[in-house]
Amino acid sequence: MTRKGGTSQACAACKYQRKRCTPECPLAPHFRPEQTEIFKNAHKLFGVRNILRILEHVNPALKNEAMRSIIYQANMRDRSPVHGCLGVIYQLQYQIRHAEKELYAVLSQLDLYKQHHRHQQEITSSPMESQQLQLGIGFEQSELPFFQNEVNDHTPHIQYHNHNHKKNTKMDI
Structure with missing residues (x-):
């Protein structure tokens, strides 16, 4: 299971499928040999055929970003089988809403301090x-x-x- 030249190992996808990894392997750039767990997560959620289909239909300039998304989604599904990425999205939206409320509270408090400061300046003119x-x-x-x-x-x-x-x-x- 070595690539052409016999010096490098097979990618994680070929290693998992017990195939010979060729230099033209479309998954080799995305799944290094030591990333077997990452490939297993992507395989379990999408399957090799669907991953390859996605890569075929994506603009070549966006292939790396598409694979990053596939890998991220698969890893999130592995960590949280019920909610997956949706749970992360909801959690981040909650944090954004909480931060916005905190920002508005700080801004209103700052406005009160400014008004108080102006009032004090008028008194101590x-x-x-x-x-x-x-x-x-x-x-x-x-x-x-x-x-x-x-x-x-x-x-x-x-x-x-x-x-x-x-x-x-x-x-x-």
Whole structure:
């Protein structure tokens, strides 16, 4: 049971079938000689004839991926005879749903922390702003020189206005 040249062993498929492994053996690249258990699982689930039929009908560029899928499905069926790959799919879907719920919980918690942080910043703002807020005096951000798009003169100024009297006053700093 050696390949042409007599130096290499027969693939697991040929070894299991007690056939001579030729260099043209379509299963040799997928079942190395030491992988007899993997071949037995694939043989039990699909059968050699069906595996060969699948390989004949698959695009040559996708043959390796098709065999990986066949081997994976056969191994999963061997590990879990009742559920096989479907059990793995359901388990992974459950883990995804659980991770999504956890992500949404973390994002909502993060949003609460951000809101709390903004609220704390408003409370502990500069002393001048605190006094103005207590007196009912405030200023708009658009009126501050560093928020203005155009500054007419180079003297920084802040415009204050009293919301109670609707009268604007301008003070230079």
